[in-house]
Amino acid sequence: MMKFKSLAGSVALSGVSVLALAGAAEAQTTITIWSLDDENQPALNLAQEFSDMDNGITVEYREIQFDDVVSESMRAFATGQAPDIIAVDNPEHALFASRGAFLDITDMVAESDVIDPDNYFPGPLASVTWDGKLYGLPKATNTIALYYNKDMFEAAGLDPEDPPATWDELVEAARTLTDPDNNVYGLAFSAKASEEGTFQFLPWAQMAGGGYDNLNAPGVVEALEIWETILDERLASPDSLTRGQWDSTGTFNSGNAAMAISGPWEINRMLEEAQFDWGVTLLPVPEEGAERSSAMGDFNWAIFSTTEHPEEAFQAIEYFASQDDRLFPEFGQLPARSDIEIPETGEPLKDAALEVFLEQLQYAKPRGPHPEWPQISRAIQDAIQATLTGQMTAQAALDQAQATVDGVLE
Amino acid sequence: MNASLRNWLLLAVALGLAALYLFPLYWMYVTSLKTGSEVFATPPGFVPRDAQWDNFPYVWSVRDMGSYIWNSLIIASGTTFLTAALGTGCAYVLARYRNMWIDIGLFLILMLQVLPASLMITPIFVGFSQFGLLETPRLAVILALTAKTMPFFVVLVRATFMSVPSELEEAALVDGNSRIGAFFAIALPLARNGILVSAILIFMQAFGEYVYSKSIIQSPALQPASVGLNAFMGPNTNEWNNIMAYASIYVTPILAAFVLLQRRIVAGLTSGALK
Amino acid sequence: MNRVISSFRDGKGFDIALVGAALLFLGIFAGLPLVYNVVMSFQAVDMFSLGTFARPFVGFDNYIAVFSEPIFWPVMRNTVVFVVASIGGQFVIGFGLALFFTLKFPGSTYLRGLFLVSWVMPGLVVGAIWNWILAGDFGVLNFALTGLGIIEDNIFWRSDTAFSLWAVIIANIWLGTSFNMILLSVGLASIPRDLYEAAALDGANGWQRFWTITLPMMRATIGAVISLGLIFTLQQFDLFAAITSGGPANSSNVAQYWAWDFSFRQYDFAKGATISVLMIALVMVASVIYVRSTRHEVRG
Numbered sequence: 001m002m003k004f005k006s007l008a009g010s011v012a013l014s015g016v017s018v019l020a021l022a023g024a025a026e027a028q029t030t031i032t033i034w035s036l037d038d039e040n041q042p043a044l045n046l047a048q049e050f051s052d053m054d055n056g057i058t059v060e061y062r063e064i065q066f067d068d069v070v071s072e073s074m075r076a077f078a079t080g081q082a083p084d085i086i087a088v089d090n091p092e093h094a095l096f097a098s099r100g101a102f103l104d105i106t107d108m109v110a111e112s113d114v115i116d117p118d119n120y121f122p123g124p125l126a127s128v129t130w131d132g133k134l135y136g137l138p139k140a141t142n143t144i145a146l147y148y149n150k151d152m153f154e155a156a157g158l159d160p161e162d163p164p165a166t167w168d169e170l171v172e173a174a175r176t177l178t179d180p181d182n183n184v185y186g187l188a189f190s191a192k193a194s195e196e197g198t199f200q201f202l203p204w205a206q207m208a209g210g211g212y213d214n215l216n217a218p219g220v221v222e223a224l225e226i227w228e229t230i231l232d233e234r235l236a237s238p239d240s241l242t243r244g245q246w247d248s249t250g251t252f253n254s255g256n257a258a259m260a261i262s263g264p265w266e267i268n269r270m271l272e273e274a275q276f277d278w279g280v281t282l283l284p285v286p287e288e289g290a291e292r293s294s295a296m297g298d299f300n301w302a303i304f305s306t307t308e309h310p311e312e313a314f315q316a317i318e319y320f321a322s323q324d325d326r327l328f329p330e331f332g333q334l335p336a337r338s339d340i341e342i343p344e345t346g347e348p349l350k351d352a353a354l355e356v357f358l359e360q361l362q363y364a365k366p367r368g369p370h371p372e373w374p375q376i377s378r379a380i381q382d383a384i385q386a387t388l389t390g391q392m393t394a395q396a397a398l399d400q401a402q403a404t405v406d407g408v409l410e
Numbered sequence: 411m412n413a414s415l416r417n418w419l420l421l422a423v424a425l426g427l428a429a430l431y432l433f434p435l436y437w438m439y440v441t442s443l444k445t446g447s448e449v450f451a452t453p454p455g456f457v458p459r460d461a462q463w464d465n466f467p468y469v470w471s472v473r474d475m476g477s478y479i480w481n482s483l484i485i486a487s488g489t490t491f492l493t494a495a496l497g498t499g500c501a502y503v504l505a506r507y508r509n510m511w512i513d514i515g516l517f518l519i520l521m522l523q524v525l526p527a528s529l530m531i532t533p534i535f536v537g538f539s540q541f542g543l544l545e546t547p548r549l550a551v552i553l554a555l556t557a558k559t560m561p562f563f564v565v566l567v568r569a570t571f572m573s574v575p576s577e578l579e580e581a582a583l584v585d586g587n588s589r590i591g592a593f594f595a596i597a598l599p600l601a602r603n604g605i606l607v608s609a610i611l612i613f614m615q616a617f618g619e620y621v622y623s624k625s626i627i628q629s630p631a632l633q634p635a636s637v638g639l640n641a642f643m644g645p646n647t648n649e650w651n652n653i654m655a656y657a658s659i660y661v662t663p664i665l666a667a668f669v670l671l672q673r674r675i676v677a678g679l680t681s682g683a684l685k
Numbered sequence: 686m687n688r689v690i691s692s693f694r695d696g697k698g699f700d701i702a703l704v705g706a707a708l709l710f711l712g713i714f715a716g717l718p719l720v721y722n723v724v725m726s727f728q729a730v731d732m733f734s735l736g737t738f739a740r741p742f743v744g745f746d747n748y749i750a751v752f753s754e755p756i757f758w759p760v761m762r763n764t765v766v767f768v769v770a771s772i773g774g775q776f777v778i779g780f781g782l783a784l785f786f787t788l789k790f791p792g793s794t795y796l797r798g799l800f801l802v803s804w805v806m807p808g809l810v811v812g813a814i815w816n817w818i819l820a821g822d823f824g825v826l827n828f829a830l831t832g833l834g835i836i837e838d839n840i841f842w843r844s845d846t847a848f849s850l851w852a853v854i855i856a857n858i859w860l861g862t863s864f865n866m867i868l869l870s871v872g873l874a875s876i877p878r879d880l881y882e883a884a885a886l887d888g889a890n891g892w893q894r895f896w897t898i899t900l901p902m903m904r905a906t907i908g909a910v911i912s913l914g915l916i917f918t919l920q921q922f923d924l925f926a927a928i929t930s931g932g933p934a935n936s937s938n939v940a941q942y943w944a945w946d947f948s949f950r951q952y953d954f955a956k957g958a959t960i961s962v963l964m965i966a967l968v969m970v971a972s973v974i975y976v977r978s979t980r981h982e983v984r985g
Binding site for chain 3 (some may be wrong): 038069070074075077078079080095099101183185192193194237238239240241242258275347374375378382385386389391
């Protein structure tokens with residue numbers, strides 16, 4: 001398996017010419033796929049497999065960086081250079097779908113033997129839907145939960161089997177666990193001024209009865225004030241303001257933070273690098289019995305409306321969907337489907353984590369969908385940053401954000 | 411005795427300054443040998459705990475760096491050649507006339523490049539797509555990049571030509587040479603060192619460029635190493651140790667060439683070849 | 686006489702051809718994109734209409750919108766601080782090093798060459814490395830400063846609003862020092878030795894010689910170095926993206942990053958273009974002031 005993966009990786013990375021050789025039959029159709037997946041992730045490998053199949057279709061795969069997905073594809077679309085298939089982050093799907101940049105695949109899906117929309121979780125499905133039509137298919141899904149270091153819990157006199165369940169308990173635990181002399185923060189998370197900050201904050205807002213369209217609800221203000229407390233008391237690193245989730249969780253893995261809020265994409269690295277016993281628990285709620293919520297992440301497949309090979313492109317997406325049961329065992333990603341039973345991996349930490357994430361996923365809400373999502377998200381990030389740097393109170397910052405969002409939504 | 415003591419002292423100070431200044435480079439190498447989480451350890455480790463030499467062959471093969479570096483070489487060479495071909499003559503003429511208008515013109519040429527590549531790329535991409543230049547993406551990058559590097563080249567090389575006494579050229583003209591002949595027979599050979607050195611500086615800049623290449627070159631087989639590096643610096647896939655291993659592989663050959671050539675570069679720049 | 690005139694003509698044609706080729710090239714590949722930006726700043730731009738010029742004109746609406754952004758003035762202030770501090774720092778350190786290396790000692794040319802390393806390293810890598818050096822908890826800079834007893838608590842360079850802009854400035858000074866030093870070394874080497882000897886005979890001390898000989902003789906070089914520094918500083922984008930992303934709370938946001946943020950994070954291309962036009966205008970004004978001031982100098 002390993003051998004195949006690295007082989008597939010190098011072949012796909014070296015691009016067209018080699019891929020074309022792989023299926024040197026006559027009348028080959030070439031479709032292009034852009035995605036951010038590298039050799040350890042599904043898209044590149046699945047695209048390679050699809051290309052190798054004897055179906056007259058060759059795939060040209062381009063690995064594209066997270067930050068560049070939208071700007072690159074937009075520019076390409078505007079000048080008629082768009083790829084056939086793209087993997088796009090779910091909150092940005094509506095931006096393209098609403099403008100007719102993506103192909104409406106409702107009818108194709110209806111006729112498909114492989115894809116049945118009813119099998120998909122409602123959140124991910126909502127993110128590919130615009131105006132009642134399907135403009136893509138969820139590629140995978142994820143959400144965030146609370147990782148914690150059981151060894152540190154024990155050392156600090158906390159019960160490692162009873163992790164924090166409410167916001168107050170979280171702050172209390174963070175206070176107990178923070179140990180500046182040993183360079184340990186209670187919590188690691190990301191309040192970065194990017195989509196990551198929005199992704200981390202929205203669950204808190206939603207659990208408190210708010211949401212992206214209701215940002216200055218009292219509960220949301222309280223949530224942001226708790227974030228402020230966490231930073232003011234140095235329960236988390238001040239660099240949480242400029243650091244993404246992956247880097248923040250890196251400090252958890254190296255034993256410099258006792259808890260971390262992040263997603264299932266961390267599991268494989270943590271297994272490899274964390275030299276301690278750890279667990280995952282659901283995101284703490286405002287108070288006991290409160291409604292749970294979470295943010296829904298990950299990418300969607302979509303076909304550009306400018307494609308000359310809609311059938312072949314759809315065939316590729318059908319193939320990807322048919323391989324969804326391999327997502328977790330091979331790549332550590334969660335399929336966005338309720339009909340797939342994820343098998344045990346035999347790795348106790350991984351299986352336990354998976355169980356928590358699957359439960360958390362039930363409460364995951366999509367961001368939007370709204371074609372102006374980047375501007376909504378920007379308003380939320382500005383409020384977070386203004387509050388956490390002490391420039392505004394949480395109330396004032398969120399009032400301002402709500403005014404901006406109202407302007408976008410009207 | 412006194413003089414040699416002074417020399418040793420100066421050398422010690424210079425070594426100290428160099429060590430301080432080269433620290434980021436050292437840090438790149440150290441990080442490339444660490445494990446993923448050791449990168450984030452507090453306090454920072456100045457020597458890797460358990461050097462991961464495997465990072466290098468791993469990155470080289472998984473990332474197929476050979477083809478990327480080849481493309482980098484093509485793009486950097488093409489840019490250097492085109493910049494030198496177009497810029498040398500321009501610099502020569504601008505050095506021959508000396509008045510305020512030339513200064514202003516030169517400044518305006520510089521200011522054409524005031525915007526970062528990340529802002530120029532959209533119009534360039536749109537323009538190139540209209541003229542079909544995207545079909546030959548590496549050439550397109552060379553063209554765009556040449557426009558970016560030329561002002562710098564012209565400023566440097568103009569200074570070189572200003573140090574070539576115009577009397578020599580006039581003498582050649584009197585001897586019956588044409589202007590073109592005088593340019594190629596007198597001015598160009600005398601300015602050779604400065605042009606060479608400036609071209610090397612341009613080459614190094616072009617070797618590291620990535621904004622234009624990233625957008626213009628869509629096929630991975632044609633992309634340079636900088637884009638290959640950029641592709642795995644995303645939020646969820648950034649293995650810093652591997653990234654730095656990639657960067658080390660990518661930078662070290664130029665660095666080595668540079669250390670070998672640098673005596674000549676610096677000597678060429680400071681011994682009066684470039685005034 | 687005829688021969689002189691014809692060769693003059695011949696020469697002029699030759700000159701025009703040489704300059705013309707370069708200018709034509711620059712006009713197409715650098716000038717037109719700028720024009721595109723200017724046009725866009727007067728239009729309503731939709732992310733999907735990037736490929737065409739036919740877009741509705743909206744007059745100065747984009748400019749009004751940009752001016753009325755609450756962070757407009759803070760960003761402009763940051764831009765000026767960034768440019769002045771970066772150029773100043775690069776120049777002073779670069780000049781200091783250049784002067785230091787004029788003291789001949791064994792290995793001096795060799796060591797000077799090593800300082801060009803910052804020129805060789807790709808911007809991406811430089812940004813990533815400074816990102817860690819400046820990190821608050823595990824960053825090497827804090828580690829060194831606390832070790833030396835200069836600071837007691839870690840400074841969160843990237844995340845403290847009081848330091849974030851300076852974090853980028855420090856990295857940018859590091860980046861630009863090398864080309865300042867090399868170009869200034871070249872200028873220093875071109876000053877004739879006998880000038881200094883004559884001044885020494887007149888009894889001028891080192892300080893006086895620096896002010897009366899070195900600086901005036903270096904005017905052209907210094908002008909070139911500073912103009913190049915201005916462009917490299919205004920072009921600087923990688924470091925912002927890598928270190929602070931303009932944050933926290935826009936405390937390190939500068940015009941060039943803001944323009945990119947509008948265009949590629951919020952997909953508001955018109956406002957992004959508007960800010961870039963303002964940047965060009967700013968540089969034009971600065972250059973006019975500069976040219977006027979040098980003209981006065983020459984005459985007075």
